[in-house]
Amino acid sequence: MGKNPKVIHVEDIVVKFAGDSGDGMQLTGSQFSDTSAFIGNDLSTFPDYPAEIRAPQGTIAGVSGFQVHIGEKEITTPGDQADVLVAMNPAALKANMKWIKNGATIIIDIDHFDNKHYKKAGYVEDPLHDGSMEGYNVVKAPITMLTRDTAKPFGLDQKTADRTRNQFVAGLLYWLFNRDIKLGEDFLSNKFKSKPDLVKANIAVLHAGYNYAETIEALSTTFMVDPVKNKKGLFRNITGNQATAWGLLAAAERADKSLFLGSYPITPATEILQEISSRKHLGAVAFQAEDEIAGISSAIGASFAGRLSATTTSGPGLALKGEAIGLAVITELPLVIVDVQRGGPSTGLPTKTEQSDLMQALYGRSGESPVVVLAASTPANCFDYAFEASKIALEHMTPVILLTDGYLANGSELWNIPSTDNLPKIKPPLVEDNDDTYQPYKRDPEKLNRFWAIPGQEGLRHRVGGLEKEDVTGNVSHDALNHQVMVNLRQQKVDKVVDFIPELQVIGDSEGELLVIGWGGTYGGLVSAVNDMRKEGYGISLAHFNYINPLPKNTAEVLSGFKKKIVCEINMGQFAFYLRSKFQKHEFQQFNKVQGLPFFISELKEKFREILDAK
Amino acid sequence: MSEKIIETGTLSRKDFKLDTPVKWCAGCGAHAVLASIQGTIPETGVRKEDVVFVSGIGCSSRFPYYIDTYGFHSLHGRATAIASGIKTANPNLSVWVITGDGDSMAIGGNHFIHIIRRNINVNIILFNNKIYGLTKGQYSPTTPKGSITKTSPEGTIENSFQPGELAMGAQGTFFARVVDTDPKMMKDVLLKAAQHKGTSVVEVLLNCVIFANEVHKEITGKEVRDDHQVYLKHGEPMIFGKNRDKGIRYNCNKMEVVTIGEDGITEDDILVHDATNPDDSTHYNLVRMGLPEFPVAMGVVRAAESTVFESLMHDQVTNAQKHSKIKTVNDLINSGNVFRIDQKS
Numbered sequence: 012m013g014k015n016p017k018v019i020h021v022e023d024i025v026v027k028f029a030g031d032s033g034d035g036m037q038l039t040g041s042q043f044s045d046t047s048a049f050i051g052n053d054l055s056t057f058p059d060y061p062a063e064i065r066a067p068q069g070t071i072a073g074v075s076g077f078q079v080h081i082g083e084k085e086i087t088t089p090g091d092q093a094d095v096l097v098a099m100n101p102a103a104l105k106a107n108m109k110w111i112k113n114g115a116t117i118i119i120d121i122d123h124f125d126n127k128h129y130k131k132a133g134y135v136e137d138p139l140h141d142g143s144m145e146g147y148n149v150v151k152a153p154i155t156m157l158t159r160d161t162a163k164p165f166g167l168d169q170k171t172a173d174r175t176r177n178q179f180v181a182g183l184l185y186w187l188f189n190r191d192i193k194l195g196e197d198f199l200s201n202k203f204k205s206k207p208d209l210v211k212a213n214i215a216v217l218h219a220g221y222n223y224a225e226t227i228e229a230l231s232t233t234f235m236v237d238p239v240k241n242k243k244g245l246f247r248n249i250t251g252n253q254a255t256a257w258g259l260l261a262a263a264e265r266a267d268k269s270l271f272l273g274s275y276p277i278t279p280a281t282e283i284l285q286e287i288s289s290r291k292h293l294g295a296v297a298f299q300a301e302d303e304i305a306g307i308s309s310a311i312g313a314s315f316a317g318r319l320s321a322t323t324t325s326g327p328g329l330a331l332k333g334e335a336i337g338l339a340v341i342t343e344l345p346l347v348i349v350d351v352q353r354g355g356p357s358t359g360l361p362t363k364t365e366q367s368d369l370m371q372a373l374y375g376r377s378g379e380s381p382v383v384v385l386a387a388s389t390p391a392n393c394f395d396y397a398f399e400a401s402k403i404a405l406e407h408m409t410p411v412i413l414l415t416d417g418y419l420a421n422g423s424e425l426w427n428i429p430s431t432d433n434l435p436k437i438k439p440p441l442v443e444d445n446d447d448t449y450q451p452y453k454r455d456p457e458k459l460n461r462f463w464a465i466p467g468q469e470g471l472r473h474r475v476g477g478l479e480k481e482d483v484t485g486n487v488s489h490d491a492l493n494h495q496v497m498v499n500l501r502q503q504k505v506d507k508v509v510d511f512i513p514e515l516q517v518i519g520d521s522e523g524e525l526l527v528i529g530w531g532g533t534y535g536g537l538v539s540a541v542n543d544m545r546k547e548g549y550g551i552s553l554a555h556f557n558y559i560n561p562l563p564k565n566t567a568e569v570l571s572g573f574k575k576k577i578v579c580e581i582n583m584g585q586f587a588f589y590l591r592s593k594f595q596k597h598e599f600q601q602f603n604k605v606q607g608l609p610f611f612i613s614e615l616k617e618k619f620r621e622i623l624d625a626k
Numbered sequence: 627m628s629e630k631i632i633e634t635g636t637l638s639r640k641d642f643k644l645d646t647p648v649k650w651c652a653g654c655g656a657h658a659v660l661a662s663i664q665g666t667i668p669e670t671g672v673r674k675e676d677v678v679f680v681s682g683i684g685c686s687s688r689f690p691y692y693i694d695t696y697g698f699h700s701l702h703g704r705a706t707a708i709a710s711g712i713k714t715a716n717p718n719l720s721v722w723v724i725t726g727d728g729d730s731m732a733i734g735g736n737h738f739i740h741i742i743r744r745n746i747n748v749n750i751i752l753f754n755n756k757i758y759g760l761t762k763g764q765y766s767p768t769t770p771k772g773s774i775t776k777t778s779p780e781g782t783i784e785n786s787f788q789p790g791e792l793a794m795g796a797q798g799t800f801f802a803r804v805v806d807t808d809p810k811m812m813k814d815v816l817l818k819a820a821q822h823k824g825t826s827v828v829e830v831l832l833n834c835v836i837f838a839n840e841v842h843k844e845i846t847g848k849e850v851r852d853d854h855q856v857y858l859k860h861g862e863p864m865i866f867g868k869n870r871d872k873g874i875r876y877n878c879n880k881m882e883v884v885t886i887g888e889d890g891i892t893e894d895d896i897l898v899h900d901a902t903n904p905d906d907s908t909h910y911n912l913v914r915m916g917l918p919e920f921p922v923a924m925g926v927v928r929a930a931e932s933t934v935f936e937s938l939m940h941d942q943v944t945n946a947q948k949h950s951k952i953k954t955v956n957d958l959i960n961s962g963n964v965f966r967i968d969q970k971s
């Protein structure tokens with residue numbers, strides 16, 4: 012049985028799974044990703060959740076997607092457009108037609124391509140016969156019918172049987188990518204551990220999909236992606252939210268503290284709260300508060316009581332926390348505030364990504380209220396920056412805002428698992444009991460932080476609060492000159508953090524025609540675009556910022572090496588505005604997009620070429 | 627959960643006094659509460675270092691600056707949320723919240739009901755002067771309807787809150803009411819509040835001499851107080867009045883005031899106070915009693931047992947630590963789907 016398909020070796024390939032939210036496409040996507048990671052491909056994934064929890068079946072609003080980009084080369088983004096699309100119904104096809112490459116392979120469940128479903132998807136004409144599919148390799152697979160036939164002997168009701176359709180798709184993909192189907196079986200045995208009947212049915216359907224692919228004519232070529240080069244060690248696939256939670260836990264461990272998270276559920280930050288909630292075995296406490304304000308307030312209380320404390324949120328929540336962040340600034344307590352940015356203003360686009368909270372993070376409080384601001388730039392390095400944010404907060408006694416975004420939070424990539432023993436120890440400025448030199452606002456001469464005396468400690472009773480403090484003693488003071496001194500000190504303390512952070516690294520030459528500037532979650536797209544263009548011979552480099560406030564020491568020096576500079580952000584130009592205020596001699600061009608989507612490499616390159624070719 | 631207990635009696639009121647000048651107006655009821663609390667804490671047997679006072683914003687909230695313990699003068703309305711974090715982070719601490727009617731009933735209403743619902747073992751002392759003092763005389767959520775204030779020149783048109791009703795509505799396990807002019811009652815009740823496991827709310831009917839002078843006069847006035855207050859004591863009949871001849875009883879499920887010796891009523895007909903009854907319906911009726919039909923209920927209205935949030939939280943933590951195979955972050959990040967890539971470059 013079977014045929015001898017042509018095997019094409021590809022450097023990288025993008026697969027998109029799309030269907031109704033009930034079709035299990037997220038599961039098939041993760042299954043495909045895990046298998047890819049297992050055989051050593053580099054990867055990046057991005058789920059595309061519908062805004063509604065269960066929008067009407069078959070409609071565009073109900074389409075749930077999952078994009079995976081795998082490769083033997085280093086993968087930094089989930090990919091602009093897909094090479095392979097799985098569309099479980101006409102709505103999934105319609106929603107994704109503009110996100111697939113010319114000539115892409117499109118696998119559809121033909122059993123759902125009928126007039127009823129066309130109507131739901133808003134098709135006027137039958138898309139399979141109106142010429143719009145020309146140039147694509149369309150595989151019309153009777154997925155529903157074959158799945159039902161296969162599942163029948165297992166005695167599943169039709170609804171449950173239909174839920175295994177995603178395994179038909181998985182089987183088909185295992186064949187298409189020359190994967191060992193055993194990996195799929197293992198995944199299912201593990202997934203439905205407690206339900207052996209379901210495992211059997213799913214595995215049967217998986218095989219059905221595999222066998223079907225082997226026999227049909229439309230799939231005459233298969234793909235082969237070799238293991239990634241230049242990577243070695245232990246890896247796992249990790250999302251930004253998971254990495255953020257784990258970074259906080261690692262920091263607590265390295266500081267000999269237990270973690271306290273005070274938070275309120277909000278898309279797209281909720282998974283961090285969920286993850287910490289299930290980490291009590293590491294001594295972590297997650298306090299699900301009654302609102303955003305109580306979330307941060309409880310965290311401030313826990314920080315006063317001596318814990319590593321954090322609060323997680325998204326833009327609207329950060330707005331509500333503004334007053335309390337001011338309290339953490341004036342009481343000079345360590346606190347990590349994670350803002351997983353989403354489209355705004357107001358409720359905006361909760362499930363879509365944006366970088367538009369930068370100004371809010373920097374300035375969104377009453378009074379002169381400086382805080383340290385960091386930004387993670389890949390799903391995996393959310394771990395590093397959550398750790399770093401905690402370290403700075405604890406060692407410098409300051410609130411730190413960590414900016415991630417919906418794209419990093421839900422996206423995943425391969426993470427080279429570190430050993431926590433290699434992470435630096437975190438040493439908060441604690442005070443010995445009965446230290447009679449202790450004064451609440453006495454400072455460390457180097458970092459300018461005050462010291463952390465914790466309730467329960469003997470001989471260190473003191474009071475903190477939101478009223479202006481007298482220098483050194485911490486008594487309430489309305490004195491005019493003292494206020495000036497304290498405002499200066501709080502600013503200088505944050506400025507001094509610059510001596511404890513790494514310099515800005517330039518990707519590419521340190522001098523050239525064009526410096527591309529980015530920060531946070533746009534890294535993957537920017538680095539791909541810049542590297543591609545460097546290969547084409549362009550004098551282009553990338554400076555990507557993770558430290559926003561303070562900016563790395565050598566920033567001015569980096570900027571000076573380039574004739575032109577362009578700041579690319581998923582907002583209307585907030586970082587460009589910030590850089591202009593700091594580096595007034597320099598001119599910055601802007602490339603901005605606010606569509607709830609990350610940058611596409613193609614649009615970046617087009618823009619950069621336009622600047623460089625214009626000479 | 628264990629509270630570190632040291633021998634009682636080793637500390638006294640003066641151990642909790644600070645040198646800082648107390649800046650409340652002369653004659654403000656807050657002075658008396660401060661003295662009572664400073665006198666009560668030594669009797670709770672808690673180490674001085676384990677006591678934390680948290681306050682919000684308002685006249686009352688300057689309190690932490692006047693007592694020699696750890697203190698946190700926080701944000702308007704947020705003291706209960708901050709205290710929740712402190713107590714959950716370290717259950718060994720004895721945590722007190724000082725708040726006012728604006729702080730806890732208006733801007734902090736949400737945190738007030740939720741700390742009570744969770745039953746976090748914190749003592750909330752609510753200074754109810756029925757006015758905004760610090761901002762100089764605007765009506766608050768407890769200001770009686772019709773009152774003329776700076777923001778209600780024609781009289782307020784809002785119904786007012788009874789803090790006790792909110793506490794009961796939020797499934798409160800401890801609610802008490804005291805007046806600032808009765809130091810003995812205050813100390814008695816404060817000690818019971820401190821000993822209660824769970825959130826204790828003590829409403830202090832407090833006089834603001836400047837902006838709402840004598841607002842509680844009908845309750846606290848020397849002439850009327852015996853007839854207008856019923857001091858509830860667990861296990862004792864609810865008898866009150868100058869001649870101790872009035873009492874409360876149920877008549878067809880409705881509370882009423884009766885006179886002992888009239889219409890054949892004897893002491894046996896009078897309701898005996900059961901503060902510990904899990905069913906809060908009588909407590910609810912008691913906090914709602916008001917003049918002129920009823921006396922105002924004073925003392926501990928409710929002191930019922932229930933689970934305490936931070937104890938359960940720490941039980942869950944201990945249990946998870948005992949049973950999970952994942953002991954460190956290294957274990958965690960190496961658990962589950964981990965892949966070895968061994969590709970030669």
Ligand code: SF4
Nearest residue numbers: 651654685759834835
């Ligand atoms: S204004 Fe009223 S409540 Fe405030 S301190 Fe003066 S008397 Fe007390």
